[in-house]
Amino acid sequence: MTIAMSTADWFSLFLHFLSLSLLGVGGAISTAPDMHRFLVDQQGWLTDPQFNASIAIAQAAPGPNVLFIALLGWNVGLNAGGGFTTALLGMAMTMVGIMIPSTTLTYMAGRWGHENRELRAVRAFKQGLTPIVIALLVATGWILATGSTYQVRNWPIWLIAIMSTIIVWRTKLHLLWLLGAGAAIGWMGWV
């Protein structure tokens, strides 16, 4: 697909991601539905397959999953028809937009919290959240392994997830071996 992007359009792309930044509590992925609404439904700057592929690739690749936002901008830029120049421009608009507000706030809050780490309120805040944060990690693993619906035919996935949980918990085996084994099992078509 080819689209025409005016200067105002680039600016509104930047502004939209800027405005979503502070809403992304629990990771940028929680704002993905709104990005879809804006980029695909409202503006028509991306197709559905482009949107989904951006998320899938960023999840499969190493590194923070937030990079899917860079791919969204990259694909908008490619659609704008200027090759790598507009692709890089699009990527800069989405990434800088999504990063600036949240990093600024985290920087200031983190600094304040560290300077006041002896305050009872700060300690209570951090320690009180500890059990919840730990539970969230276990819950995230659970959701990734089971998907949005429970289907018994997915048992090989659960088995692999349980095995890797136990191995990582109880041994010091390097994580890349496990990921490699998972990839090999998948390649053979066993999951």
Added chain:
Amino acid sequence: MISSPEAPVEAPSEPRPRPNSLSDLFFSFTFLALQGFGGVLAIVQRELVEKKKWLTREEFVEDWAVAQIMPGPNVVNLSLMLGDRYFGLRGAMTAVAGMLALPLLVVLCLALVYAQYSENVHVAGALRGMAAVAAGLITATGLKLASALKKNPLGIPLCIGFGVASFVGIALLRWPLAYVLLGIGGLSCVMTYRKMGKRGT
């Protein structure tokens, strides 16, 4: 089990391992990010806590709580806070750049070749297999960090109670994260605050 939270804090005389330069910080985080398939947290915990020992388990889980509750990508927030602690603003920017720069290039390269292989059943299967392992990595990270709860002022039974409630809310009932953090998390923070008061600390 709950009688030990008063254990004396280890003497601060022992010099703590820490990154020895900005480039050490940058490459450490790049190295972490490039190993982090399906999320970087598991590898961050293993490298920074278990291998490099820049942080204890307790410090890690506390910083992670802050990184999690602030808006924005969690591991980026965590890198930012750690970088700042070692080298100030320059450190914060270096750590974030380390976490994002090279992985960004990798993602772009993958996007460029993806179109050719997206239909391949082997590739799709391999991705599913890796995703299943990644799910286990995250669960195991949570289980390992659970030992940090031994020193929690809430005591083990309350920690387990809040933890199980959060797990049920998120994993089984699929509540929005904000409800769990504000509701269960808020209650837990208030009770921690009161328990700390009773102990006179």
